[in-house]
């Protein structure tokens with residue numbers, strides 16, 4: 001499939017089927033913002049729930065927090081974000097459009113005869129096509145500023161650019177209230193804001209997005225094994241949400257490209273239609289954050305090593321996953337086109353555990369009360385397995401199946417006259433249709449319930 005078209009198809013499906021809409025669209029939108037519709041929010045919640053299960057609930061040493069977006073600005077001074085959370089910015093001299101300097105392609109500058117001028121470069125503006133001389137970029141801080149309090153000189157506060165800081169702010173609270181044994185980790189899912197110079201590629205680069213982050217606190221000599229542990233969990237999560245092994249690549253980030261706090265970073269990159277780019281990150285943050293916060297706040301954050309009776313500042317391993325990029329990679333991984341019964345169709349091969357709807361129940365005809373009553377009864381039974389069992393009695397059965405295919409519903413269940421006993425041997429059986437193959441089989445409601453339960457485990 002043509003890769004550019006694939007992206008357009010995903011954006012169109014996301015809008016048409018109620019997954020994702022451009023933010024404040026009737027006013028022309030707002031760059032870098034998207035809203036999630038009914039199926040989008042369900043998909044997103046399922047991705048977050050599964051993450052919580054795999055990164056928190058399945059570990060005895062993980063604790064959750066939900067910290068505020070607004071924090072004391074000292075947090076950002078200390079973390080280095082006020083001075084260092086910048087992107088290099090360049091401006092087109094002709095149209096004044098602004099770009100991230102590391103995102104534009106430079107080429108050697110030539111004189112009028114076409115000879116290359118040594119040491120001089122130009123870049124071409126993506127917006128107006130003008131050629132610009134390459135100059136040193138300006139450093140642009142990506143944090144959104146706002147004010148807390150009603151007075152004119154109310155203090156400047158920032159919308160958090162990452163959720164990690166909220167975890168560090170609660171590190172001592174968790175120690176004092178829960179008394180965890182080392183090593184242990186704290187997890188958080190929440191919004192983050194970055195004033196990206198050039199938000200782009202649908203929900204890939206946003207100005208408002210969500211992150212799922214863990215800070216795992218260890219003794220310094222445990223960092224390598226802990227790094228490997230979380231690396232494996234990230235791969236397991238990728239498999240569970242349907243990301244193909246060959247679409248995911250690890251990039252060992254070279255020292256010069258790492259964030260200021262990191263001593264080792266692996267970027268988990270995904271093959272998006274617009275190129276291989278970061279999906280998630282895994283970083284060894286050393287004791288950068290706790291040491292810096294201890295120094296600035298004057299509050300001791302060191303721990304006693306029970307074995308040696310010496311105090312140490314915990315080091316940190318951080319798996320950091322963007323929710324929106326995960327949604328995008330999931331949709332791209334699930335998108336399929338094929339033919340069923342000679343008709344072209346689109347479907348999303350989403351794993352059941354993240355599919356917005358787990359199954360759809362339908363009476364063959366909506367004007368036959370006995371079929372409707374039986375179908376309602378079946379739906380109620382299946383909702384004991386999972387509440388996200390949809391009802392659809394609109395249009396013909398083929399159309400109902402297509403609608404569910406496009407939102408990735410793994411099973412459709414149809415109640416017909418045989419269910420009611422027209423053929424006595426089929427009484428109380430229903431038709432179960434499989435999304436990926438279009439195949440149908442005849443099963444009892446209890447057998448269907450078992451299938452759904454198994455698909456979710």
Ligand code: ATP
Pocket residue numbers: 162194196203204205206207209210211278279280281320321322323324325
């Ligand atoms: P990039 O290099 O693409 O700007 P980053 O390295 O700055 O990303 P991190 O600071 O490591 O990103 O943030 C952790 C995760 O948060 C990323 O792996 C990504 O999934 C997500 N993320 C970061 N910036 C954005 C954004 N602007 N829009 C959507 N998700 C983002």
